[in-house]
Amino acid sequence: MAAKTGVLEGATFAKLETLEPSKLLFIRRWGELSGYWGINRTMAEIHALLFVSTDPVCTDDVMEKLLISRGNASMNLRSLVDWGLIERIHIRGDRKEYFICRSDVWQMFETILQQRRRREVEPILETIDRCLETAGNEKDVEVYRQRLKEMREFLHLVGSLVDLVVKLGPDALNGIALTMSKMAG
Amino acid sequence: MAAKTGVLEGATFAKLETLEPSKLLFIRRWGELSGYWGINRTMAEIHALLFVSTDPVCTDDVMEKLLISRGNASMNLRSLVDWGLIERIHIRGDRKEYFICRSDVWQMFETILQQRRRREVEPILETIDRCLETAGNEKDVEVYRQRLKEMREFLHLVGSLVDLVVKLGPDALNGIALTMSKMAG
DNA sequence: TAATTGTTTCAGATAATATTGAAAAGACAG
DNA sequence: CTGTCTTTTCAATATTATCTGAAACAATTA
Numbered sequence: 001m002a003a004k005t006g007v008l009e010g011a012t013f014a015k016l017e018t019l020e021p022s023k024l025l026f027i028r029r030w031g032e033l034s035g036y037w038g039i040n041r042t043m044a045e046i047h048a049l050l051f052v053s054t055d056p057v058c059t060d061d062v063m064e065k066l067l068i069s070r071g072n073a074s075m076n077l078r079s080l081v082d083w084g085l086i087e088r089i090h091i092r093g094d095r096k097e098y099f100i101c102r103s104d105v106w107q108m109f110e111t112i113l114q115q116r117r118r119r120e121v122e123p124i125l126e127t128i129d130r131c132l133e134t135a136g137n138e139k140d141v142e143v144y145r146q147r148l149k150e151m152r153e154f155l156h157l158v159g160s161l162v163d164l165v166v167k168l169g170p171d172a173l174n175g176i177a178l179t180m181s182k183m184a185g
Numbered sequence: 186m187a188a189k190t191g192v193l194e195g196a197t198f199a200k201l202e203t204l205e206p207s208k209l210l211f212i213r214r215w216g217e218l219s220g221y222w223g224i225n226r227t228m229a230e231i232h233a234l235l236f237v238s239t240d241p242v243c244t245d246d247v248m249e250k251l252l253i254s255r256g257n258a259s260m261n262l263r264s265l266v267d268w269g270l271i272e273r274i275h276i277r278g279d280r281k282e283y284f285i286c287r288s289d290v291w292q293m294f295e296t297i298l299q300q301r302r303r304r305e306v307e308p309i310l311e312t313i314d315r316c317l318e319t320a321g322n323e324k325d326v327e328v329y330r331q332r333l334k335e336m337r338e339f340l341h342l343v344g345s346l347v348d349l350v351v352k353l354g355p356d357a358l359n360g361i362a363l364t365m366s367k368m369a370g
Numbered sequence: 371t372a373a374t375t376g377t378t379t380c381a382g383a384t385a386a387t388a389t390t391g392a393a394a395a396g397a398c399a400g
Numbered sequence: 401c402t403g404t405c406t407t408t409t410c411a412a413t414a415t416t417a418t419c420t421g422a423a424a425c426a427a428t429t430a
Contacts, residue, residue, distance in 0.1 A: 022319035023329065029312040036223035036305050040388070051336075054328040059407075069390045074408060095398070095405065103332060105339040120221050127214040134207035143239040144208065147288060151236075154290045157355060160362035167365070170342060177345035180352070225418070244377075254420045259378060280375060280428070 019065050023052045027066075037112075039083075042068060043076045047101065050086055056098035084111045106170045113162050121155055128152045204250050208237045212251075222297075223304075224268075227253060228261045232286065235271055241283035269296045291355045298347050306340055313337045 019027070027048040034044030045066055050057055062073045077099055080086040085108060089098050102108055128148050135141050135148075165173065204212070212233040219229030230251055235242055247258040262284055265271040270293065274283050287293055313333050320326050320333075350358065 020320070020326070022316045022321075022326075025319065026312060026316045026333070029309060033305050033309060036301065038221035038223070042388075051332060052329050054325065070407085071391065071409075072389050075389090078408085097407080105332075105335045109339065116221065120218050124214060124218060127211060131207045131211045134210065135205070136207075140239065141205070141207075144237050147236060147290075148211070150290045154294065154355070157359055157362060160366065161350070161358060164362055164365050165346070167369070170339070173346060174342055177342060177349060180349050181345065184352070227418080255377085256379075256421065257419050260419090263378085282377080 023049075026052055039079075040076070042066070042072060043079055046073070046076050047080055047085055050080075050099055050101035051103070053101075056089055056091065056100050058096045058098050060096075062099075083115060110166055113166065117159060117162055121159060125152065125155055128155075208234075211237055224264075225261070227251070227257060228264055231258070231261050232265055232270055235265075235284055235286035236288070238286075241274055241276065241285050243281045243283050245281075247284075268300055295351055298351065302344060302347055306344060310337065310340055313340075 027045050030048035030051075031041045031045040034041045037044070046062055049062060049065060053061075059070065059073050059077065062068070062077065063070055066073075077086070080099075081088060084102075086099050086101050089100055091098055102111070128151060132145065132148055132152075135145055168176075212230050215233035215236075216226045216230040219226045222229070231247055234247060234250060238246075244255065244258050244262065247253070247262065248255055251258075262271070265284075266273060269287075271284050271286050274285055276283055287296070313336060317330065317333055317337075320330055353361075
């Protein structure tokens with residue numbers, strides 16, 4: 001049989017299985033928040049789908065449950081793999097590829113922190129250094145230079161904090177958070 | 186004279202003043218990173234413009250230096266005020282409104298943390314609670330329930346950490362980061 | 371009050387992004 | 401190698417987000 005195609009291939013199997021309302025709700029909300037994470041809605045929804053799925057999920061599942069095309073599913077699954085948020089697995093006796101979500105929430109968080117540092121903090125630090133080289137030394141850019149320096153220092157601190165948080169891990173952090181909140185009364 | 190209008194009103198004064206290359210570079214980069222912060226490029230560029238400007242900036246300045254329309258400038262300035270990242274000021278003897286950027290980088294960071302918590306963490310926590318109420322109790326959703334709970338716990342931890350970081354402030358955190366990096370040797 | 375200057379709004383235009391689907395490429399079994 | 405199944409790619413298209421500009425509105429001055 002040739003690959004099913006057209007009209008979302010959906011008419012064929014939209015009826016087969018359907019998402020529980022509770023899971024659907026979670027997926028939709030996760031998608032709505034995607035804007036704040038610099039990823040697109042579909043990518044977030046796929047991620048959420050894997051997160052709420054007990055079993056590994058294949059491309060057809062994604063297409064069916066989220067009602068998206070094969071190409072769309074394929075491309076977004078790949079992005080998620082690139083981000084390190086999901087991984088490909090193979091099930092013996094089945095030729096299809098399946099995907100699972102790294103289920104450890106803390107690990108997910110670590111991945112995101114690292115990615116964001118690489119994609120945001122590093123580039124802006126480079127830019128700041130270059131701006132400082134380029135900027136003149138006249139009196140009237142003194143404020144500007146000063147602010148750039150503060151920003152640089154701050155971003156370094158952020159980097160250190162990320163390291164620290166990752167190093168301590170959730171248990172230690174929970175302990176600290178608890179202690180502090182007690183002290184605060 | 187009636188308000189200048191049309192063709193970006195720019196032909197009239199694009200020549201008057203121009204941005205130093207160094208500042209322009211910073212602004213552009215800040216804009217490129219906007220995607221990761223859930224705000225649009227122009228909003229980020231305006232913010233960067235205020236950040237690198239020694240003096241207060243008016244709407245006309247923004248239009249001229251970033252080559253955008255009056256409506257665009259007005260709406261994005263308002264959004265920045267809503268976010269709490271910039272503020273309106275008035276200069277005596279001048280009828281125009283001016284804007285300045287909260288220049289303390291740490292305070293900027295605090296504002297963003299709080300906003301993000303309000304816009305992202307709170308809604309997803311609400312949703313998770315609702316999902317847990319809605320979800321069945323059958324065996325096959327046990328994994329799902331478990332994951333939701335872990336996610337909830339994790340988000341609470343994030344909330345506590347935000348509080349902690351804000352409470353400690355940059356100096357204390359710098360100290361801690363330094364100590365830890367020494368220990369790690 | 372009317373004239374002047376500055377600000378906001380929003381329908382329509384434009385630009386940027388995401389999505390589809392069919393063809394091409396890849397993977398495997400026999 | 402050939403046939404079957406699966407995944408990837410990408411030009412065309414659809415959708416969404418953003419921007420413009422002129423009109424409406426607001427504030428100030430004379």
